[in-house]
Amino acid sequence: MTDRYASFVRSGAGRALVKRLGLPDPPRLRRHTPGDPLAPGPVLLGAATGGRLAEQVRRIMAAAGVELADPAAAPAPERRHAALVYDATGITDSTGLRQLYDFFHPQARSVLPSGRVIVLGTPPEECGSPREATAQRALEGLTRSIGKEFGRGVTAQLVHVTPAGDAGTTTGLEATLRFLLSGRSAYVSGQVVRVGAGQAGPPADWDRPLDGQVVLVTGAARGIGAALARVLARDGARVVALDVPAAGDELATVANEIGATAVQLDLTAPDAPTRLADHLAGRHGHVDVVVHNAGITRDKTLGRMDADRWDQVLDVNLSSQERINDVLLERGLIPAGGRIVSVSSIAGIAGNRGQTNYATSKAGVIGLVQSLAPVLRERGISVNAVAPGFIETRLTARIPLVVREAGRRMNSMSQGGLPVDVAETIGWLSWPASGALSGNIVRVCGQSLLGA
Template sequence: MSDLFTTIVRSPVARKVGVPQPTRLRRFEPGMPLCEGPVLVAGDGRFADGIAAWLGGAGVPAVSTPPGEGDKVGAVVLDLSAATDPAELDQLRLLGAPAVKALKRNGRVVVVGTDPTTLTDVAAVTTQRALEGAVRSIGKELRGGATANLVLAQGDAHDGVRSAVEFLLSGRSAYVDGQVIRVDDSTSGDVDALRPLEGKVAVVTGAARGIGAEIARVLSRDGATVVAVDLPAAGDSLAAVANDVRGTALQLDVTADDAGGRIVEHATARHGGLDIVVHNAGITRDKLFVNMDDDRWRSVMEVNLRSVLRMNEAILGEGGLADGGRIVCVASIAGIAGNRGQTNYGASKAGVIGLVTALSRQVADRGITVNAVAPGFIETEMTARIPFATREIGRRMNSLQQGGHPKDVAETIAWFAQPGAAAVTGQVVRVCGQSLLGA
């Protein structure tokens, strides 16, 4: 999408007079390095040694001491998972501050802690909970496309921590900032870095255009066979997406009673099974709450929320989603922070977050994970229709001072879908550049 503000400030005249330039974010492309090393790995927690060894095996130099004068680092990973007293939070400042000053453009700060919900000692809980406020604040101070995120481990979660750190260091997380990712001690085994979804069958609803089409492309790039689902009215666009990703198209209305059954039937008959389901289909019908009519309210609830509940009954039934499968929902920052004129949409997306929390517990014994992304301001045809002033404010009201791309949402979904993300479930990750709205 065209961004008038960015176009103006990047013009030759603006550059000549010294207007600050929005940073071009480093987004993932196959074959690119994990990050622009070296990476400082420091702290006395239980994961630091494993992270340093893994980085070395991935060809990324890891150093254990803060950079000297004039030196630069591509990222800093601080393992404070062993901290049990607030006095130990000084490590964050003493180790992290020099490295943050030396971050390269599009650098990364990742802090690893212990999930406070797994602790009982008051001082330990206090210390670990403090990391969240610190990391979110660091994220709001960073410049040059750099991000800061927090990984909280439950138990001896080496696989989960490694997968989350890999995602957060890479270009896949370009628009993920100020987020907290909790990982449990589930194991995942080795994952193909270039084709982590090889052999998997993925269904994407609302795939004919926009974010849905990009989700289909990224999943296909990562090795999945994709079933692209959308309304019959979008048949031509849907067929184009399916052909582009060398998958198949399924025309249906997700609100139909048999939508879930038809998805399962198509995936198993055409591709032999079903491993990943992305509930992306959604609509908006905006109106101030006092003027909201029945049709606007019901249609949004039906498409965005009730259809997901109904489809999941069939998807999780016999012959549906395989054990160890993945369900990923698309929520919204509107479901977290609310939005003027969107009580129906905000309610539906908050409901999706509740669905993720509850369903993830119910299917955990099958090794199925359930997660959601909550996009912020993403450059799409829909946001392009927002009035100019509102649109420009929306783009700038985040720590990265720009709108995200559909690919940013798709990359987070693709990570949730990976076998390596087996330790992540019941999570909602905002893809919003750390929007100033919400938490």
């Protein structure tokens, strides 16, 4: 689907009109292309007094081939940075927050278009005192505001890193930095990501972080699911692409394109979990990653909605995920180090008129992730979710024009996201190196104003 407004404002006449009338100005976003450098310019690394992560980040940047800017150099108009990364873990009370101003104020205009801002902190619930927890919680206000202020496609994130870390934490931090600094995270902004302790190891090749991994993708025939299957295959995965029999032709096209296994299965069928488990066991012996992407909408206001619309949406979007998880886990088909990634929605966070069934199901997905995370941690399995906002698909193309334009513009990027933006985020959470991330709900919404 073409965003004609974005195309117009990038023309000469359009840019003049946008500037004169103060209209939304959608920037060109830097998206990932294999072979791209992690950062298209130097990265400025700063740290609060007593920060515990700066040296670790420095080593990660060096290993990734990222150029670090000289922190002692005075700010200058010609000195531009691809990213600003700040270790705020040393801030232990509210007076220490002044260090954030001292670092970011002189550098606010130095970030390149589609640049990145990353602040590293300590989870407030793991802080040593109420004052430290207060200061660390304040970091969310900083990063969310920067995401809205810097403009030009610049994203801003807060990464909470557990102080009780292990080797998995170190790898998880590296995986997270590699994702957030790269073009893979183009439409992710204003998020809080938690890196805990867990089973994770670096890949042999960061350009193929899923090499040899068996990954199940439900709803893979079209839209986000098809983009996801392609991204995972590009990153080295052996993809099992699943969709309903009615989408068999489209599913076969995607599977043949990427060398995936195609499985036609209605997930609401009573025997679907068992049949799927039998297929995975017989064909692969296990599954490293399960991506619950399949979903439907049956929109009506609650007062006009019949019971079938309610039941169908809840069954496909939520209950089928629970049933599949139960069988795969019971039969031990998801090994230690496995990952489960579910697709929620911003509607599950903010609600949406005419979508009470959909919003309920997607809020339930968030509950599923948050409740399973501590249980599966004991088995070395991580579970996370992504929550897309307005994504340019065939479904959103059917939305009435005025509502569609509002959905596109009501975010920090002033534009809708692409299916590949969701796919890249799921891909990152699927990496073995991301095994120490669990219980996260990452919004892929361009920092939408809804539910913020």
